[in-house]
Structures are given as structure tokens and as C-alpha cells.
Amino acid sequence: MSFALLLAALALAGVPLFVVIAGSALWGYHNADIDLQAIAIEIFGIAEMPILAAIPMFTFAGYLLSEGGAPGRLVRLSQALLGWLPGGLAIIALAACAIFTAFTGASGVTIIALGALLYPALKQAGYPENFNLGLVTTSGSLGLLFAPSLPLILYGVVAKVSIDKLFVAGIVPGTLMIALLAAWSLWVNRDNRVRMEDFTWQEARDAVWASRWEIPLPVIVLGGIYSGYFAVSEAAAVTAIYVLFVEMIVHREIPWRRLPLIMRESMVLVGGILLILGVSLASTNVMIDAGVPGMLFEATRGLVSGPVSFLWLLLGFLLVLGALLDIFSAIVLVVPLLIPVAVGYGIDPIHLGIIFLAAMQLGYLTPPVGLNLFIASYRFDKSITQIYLSTLPFLLILMAAVIMITFIPAMSLGLL
Amino acid sequence: MESGSPRWLATAARLSRRLEDSLLVLLLAAMIAIGGWQIVVRNIIGTSLSWADESQRLILLWIALLGAVAASRDRKQLRIDLVSRYLSGLPVRFFEALADLLTCAVSAIIGWYSLEFVRESFGYSDTLVGSLPAWAIQSILPLSFFVIAWRHLLDAFLAVMGRPRERASNL
Numbered sequence: 142m143s144f145a146l147l148l149a150a151l152a153l154a155g156v157p158l159f160v161v162i163a164g165s166a167l168w169g170y171h172n173a174d175i176d177l178q179a180i181a182i183e184i185f186g187i188a189e190m191p192i193l194a195a196i197p198m199f200t201f202a203g204y205l206l207s208e209g210g211a212p213g214r215l216v217r218l219s220q221a222l223l224g225w226l227p228g229g230l231a232i233i234a235l236a237a238c239a240i241f242t243a244f245t246g247a248s249g250v251t252i253i254a255l256g257a258l259l260y261p262a263l264k265q266a267g268y269p270e271n272f273n274l275g276l277v278t279t280s281g282s283l284g285l286l287f288a289p290s291l292p293l294i295l296y297g298v299v300a301k302v303s304i305d306k307l308f309v310a311g312i313v314p315g316t317l318m319i320a321l322l323a324a325w326s327l328w329v330n331r332d333n334r335v336r337m338e339d340f341t342w343q344e345a346r347d348a349v350w351a352s353r354w355e356i357p358l359p360v361i362v363l364g365g366i367y368s369g370y371f372a373v374s375e376a377a378a379v380t381a382i383y384v385l386f387v388e389m390i391v392h393r394e395i396p397w398r399r400l401p402l403i404m405r406e407s408m409v410l411v412g413g414i415l416l417i418l419g420v421s422l423a424s425t426n427v428m429i430d431a432g433v434p435g436m437l438f439e440a441t442r443g444l445v446s447g448p449v450s451f452l453w454l455l456l457g458f459l460l461v462l463g464a465l466l467d468i469f470s471a472i473v474l475v476v477p478l479l480i481p482v483a484v485g486y487g488i489d490p491i492h493l494g495i496i497f498l499a500a501m502q503l504g505y506l507t508p509p510v511g512l513n514l515f516i517a518s519y520r521f522d523k524s525i526t527q528i529y530l531s532t533l534p535f536l537l538i539l540m541a542a543v544i545m546i547t548f549i550p551a552m553s554l555g556l557l
Numbered sequence: 558m559e560s561g562s563p564r565w566l567a568t569a570a571r572l573s574r575r576l577e578d579s580l581l582v583l584l585l586a587a588m589i590a591i592g593g594w595q596i597v598v599r600n601i602i603g604t605s606l607s608w609a610d611e612s613q614r615l616i617l618l619w620i621a622l623l624g625a626v627a628a629s630r631d632r633k634q635l636r637i638d639l640v641s642r643y644l645s646g647l648p649v650r651f652f653e654a655l656a657d658l659l660t661c662a663v664s665a666i667i668g669w670y671s672l673e674f675v676r677e678s679f680g681y682s683d684t685l686v687g688s689l690p691a692w693a694i695q696s697i698l699p700l701s702f703f704v705i706a707w708r709h710l711l712d713a714f715l716a717v718m719g720r721p722r723e724r725a726s727n728l
Contacts, residue, residue, distance in 0.1 A: 185618065188615050198592065375595065379590075401578070412621055417635055493711060515642070
């Protein structure tokens with residue numbers, strides 16, 4: 142117990158998480174008289190999960206998309222199609238960010254690539270500044286329940302559940318989040334005189350034409366997977382090849398000499414995630430051997446009386462977890478221990494995944510470490526306190542959405 | 558480049574950075590190409606490539622570890638980033654040096670035991686993807702962890718000396 146506290150203190154002091162996790166695994170091996178070579182074998186286990194190949198390829202495709210003119214075309218397209226609605230631009234921001242985040246894997250790229258376009262546009266249209274800041278900051282992690290987002294894939298790998306099913310399960314909860322935020326945007330701006338665009342067929346046609354290469358992308362990815370034409374990791378290869386072709390050969394907006402830099406840059410994130418996954422394979426086995434999931438189940442039994450109170454406890458735990466850990470580390474570290482306990486209370490692992498990711502999404506917006514708060518503060522040159530206060534109403538709405546997602550399993554499981 | 562460090566060290570560091578980055582780019586390109594080729598072969602020619610799956614998984618391992626090396630060079634490892642956001646000055650240097658020393662120690666331990674793992678697999682003459690020697694493919698494990706350990710040792714030294722961080726990432 143004191144060793145666990147020491148590790149927690151080290152993690153809070155800024156020691157890289159892989160070091161803390163590997164340290165705990167090595168300590169566990171040492172205590173159980175297991176040869177420390179076991180950690181090398183566990184890390185080598187990364188090479189035994191075929192589905193993981195999807196992660197670098199989707200990440201690279203997302204980074205490449207965010208470099209070229211794709212974000213601009215996506216905003217133009219949404220503006221042409223939705224700009225005539227009252228509150229249209231706010232809804233555009235939500236929809237465009239959600240689609241974009243699904244592809245870029247909620248790595249903070251959305252705020253940088255799309256926020257920079259949407260924030261000035263919202264301001265120009267006459268929306269209040271704090272509303273714009275909150276909206277753009279919140280939108281940066283909005284699409285992570287939609288396929289093919291990285292956290293969904295990683296959860297599927299770690300929880301050993303079907304990724305195809307997870308992709309379907311995320312649709313209704315993800316849409317609920319967007320719908321609630323859109324309703325809020327309309328309500329807040331009900332008295333504002335916001336400029337609305339006139340819908341013209343000419344602009345709609347032009348915008349669709351400009352995006353003609355990007356529009357098929359979701360169809361290729363999802364259509365390919367659900368028609369059984371290719372597996373998730375193959376869909377990732379197709380996405381990477383298609384995006385390479387469109388950005389480098391059709392649009393030619395990115396100079397070729399930048400390509401290796403973008404490839405390397407995207408692999409830094411992948412390396413960070415997979416290294417933690419590798420050492421977590423070791424630490425998880427140590428904890429399972431020590432019977433930690435069983436102890437957790439017993440411990441929660443003392444606290445809660447049934448599934449409903451367990452879900453409340455789970456939500457509270459996930460909100461704290463999300464405020465401290467990034468989503469990827471949280472998935473690989475906590476999910477293997479959580480699943481047996483949740484299954485003990487009759488919770489479907491797919492539903493658990495959606496709850497987990499939806500709750501972790503709030504972590505992007507909560508201090509002390511919420512990634513989106515810092516990126517937005519840096520990108521829009523505002524104090525972190527201002528970003529936090531302007532994001533707060535959106536955070537509360539998302540929290541209401543997470544509670545609904547938690548207690549109405551049919552939202553996640555209904556389409557399966 | 559660090560003016561006080563010997564020239565051969567600076568050259569070695571530069572070469573190593575080049576090699577790491579080039580390998581990372583080449584491996585990602587290979588992974589995408591193999592993935593695409595696999596689909597073409599299966600759907601058009603109607604056969605499956607026996608080596609494609611395994612080689613893609615091993616490339617992934619290399620990408621993961623080289624990416625981890627790159628992340629440690631850029632100081633972009635996943636961590637709970639409270640200290641550098643809410644503190645400044647001497648306390649930050651203290652915590653950074655502590656983090657670097659621990660990272661160095663743990664990486665060196667993993668590197669050492671990975672080396673044992675590779676040695677055993679060399680002893681058994683294991684093979685992967687048909688006839689490739691397993692030890693050669695597995696050797697990325699000790700290599701990458703030793704490189705991470707070495708870089709963090711230098712970083713810890715620089716943190717103690719109070720040198721700016723950006724320098725550290727160049728070594």
C-alpha cells in the first residue's frame with residue numbers, strides 16, 4: 142500500500158507514466174520471485190496483437206489531414222450546408238470538430254487545426270467571446286465516441302471486445318452529446334443578433350465540389366469495415382493510403398519534404414501510447430496474479446448495494462481519473478482491472494467502454510491537467526482561468542450527457 | 558550542439574537522431590504499403606500473404622519503441638504534467654532531475670533484462686517471419702531502452718547544472 146502511494150506521488154511529480162508503471166511491474170516481479178526478463182517478454186507482447194497496427198496508420202492519416210487544407214474545406218462545407226440555421230455556425234463548429242476528432246483521435250489536433258478557423262469566424266458572426274472559447278475548447282474532444290477514433294480502438298484492444306461493435310455503440314451517445322451542446326448553443330444565443338448565411342445552391346455545390354475527395358473518407362472506412370470488405374487494421378491502411386493520395390498528389394498542399402516530419406511527429410504520440418500499453422501488460426498481469434480485481438470487487442461490495450450505486454461510484458471514480466490521467470494511459474491501466482468488477486455487477490463491457498470514454502472526455506476539460514484547456518489557452522492566448530470559466534457550462538452539459546449514457550444502457554447497446 | 562561536449566559525441570548523437578527518425582519513417586511507410594498490398598492481393602488475386610501479418614506486427618513493435626525513443630527525445634512522453642504547469646524555477650529543476658534519473662534507472666533495468674531475453678533467443682536460434690533470426694528483431698528492445706536511459710541521464714545532468722531543456726533534446 143505504501144509502495145502504491147509512493148508510485149502515485151512519483152506520477153504526480155511528473156515522472157513519465159511508463160516509468161511508474163514499469164517500476165510497479167518490476168517491483169511486483171521481484172516480490173513474487175519472477176525473473177525480471179518477464180517484462181521484456183510482456184513488452185514484446187505488443188507484437189502479438191494484430192489490431193494494434195491500426196493505431197499508427199489512423200494517427201498518421203489524422204495528422205496528415207490536419208496539415209493540409211482539409212480543415213478549411215470541412216468548415217466551408219458545413220457552413221454552406223448549415224449556415225442558414227439559427228445558431229448555425231455554433232452547430233457547424235460542433236459537427237465539424239466531432240467528425241475531425243473521430244479521425245485525429247482526440248490528440249488535441251482538433252483545437253489547433255479547426256479551432257483556429259472557427260474561433261475567428263464565430264467572433265465575426267457576433268457570438269460572445271466566452272461562448273466561443275468554451276465552444277471551441279469543448280469541441281476539441283467531442284468526436285471521440287465516433288469511429289474510427291483512437292480511444293475506441295484502444296479500449297477494444299485492452300478490453301478484448303469487438304471494435305466493430307464499439308464503433309456502432311458510440312453512435313447514439315456521441316450524437317446525444319452534440320445534440321445537447323447544440324441545443325445549449327441555441328438557447329444561450331436566443332437574444333443575440335447573429336448573422337446568418339443565406340443558403341445558396343451555388344455555394345453548396347461549390348463547397349461539395351471542393352471537398353469531393355474528403356467526403357468519401359468516412360464511407361470508405363466505415364463502409365469497408367461493415368461490409369466485411371476489410372478488417373479494422375486494413376481500413377487503417379486504406380485510410381492512410383487514401384489520405385496520402387488526396388493530400389500529396391491531388392491537392393498538393395503539403396510539400397513532400399514535410400511528409401517525413403509529419404510521419405515522425407505522428408509516431409511520437411503512437412510511441413508514447415504503445416510504450417505505456419507494453420509496460421501495462423506487465424503490471425496488469427502482476428496485479429491479476431496478486432488478485433487485485435477480486436479485492437476491488439470485494440471492496441466495492443462494501444460500498445455499494447447494486448448496479449445502480451456501483452455506476453454512481455464508477456462515474457465519480459472516472460471523473461477524478463480523467464482529471465488526472467490522459468485517456469490513453471487511463472484505458473490501458475484501469476480497464477483490465479475494471480472489467481471483471483463491472484461484469485460482476487452485470488454491466489456489459491461494450492456499455493462500460495462507452496461510459497469510460499464519455500467520462501474520460503470530460504477529463505480533457507477539467508483542471509488540473511485537462512489537455513484541451515491548456516491547448517486552447519496557448520492557441521487563443523487567453524488565461525487558463527478564463528478558458529476554464531468559459532468552458533464550465535459546456536462541461537456541465539456534457540456531464541449530464543455522461544449520466545444519461547451511464548444509466549440508459551440501451552443508448553449504447555440498442556443498435557447492436 | 559553542446560560546446561563543452563566532445564566532438565565525437567556530438568557526431569554520434571546527430572547520426573543516431575538521423576538513424577532513429579529515418580527508420581521510423583521507413584517503417585511506417587512499409588507498414589502502410591504492406592497493409593495496402595495485402596488487401597490488393599486478397600481481393601484481386603485471391604490469395605493471402607503468409608508473411609504480411611507477422612511482419613506488420615513486428616514492424617509495429619519497432620515503431621512503438623522507436624516512437625518511444627522519439628517521444629523521450631522531444632520530452633513528449635505521457636505524464637501527469639502538474640509540476641511544470643504550476644511551478645517554476647528551482648523546484649521544477651529538482652522534479653525534472655528526479656524524473657530523469659528514475660526514467661534512466663528503470664529504462665536501464667528494462668534494457669538489461671531485455672538483453673538477457675535477446676541472448677536467450679540467440680542461444681535457441683529462434684526464427685521469426687520464416688527464417689529471420691529472432692534475436693535481430695528483438696534487439697530493438699534493449700537498444701531502444703538503453704538509448705532512452707542514456708538520454709535521460711544526460712537530461713538529469715543538464716537539469717542539475719541548470720542548463721535549458723531545449724539543449725538537452727539535442728544530445
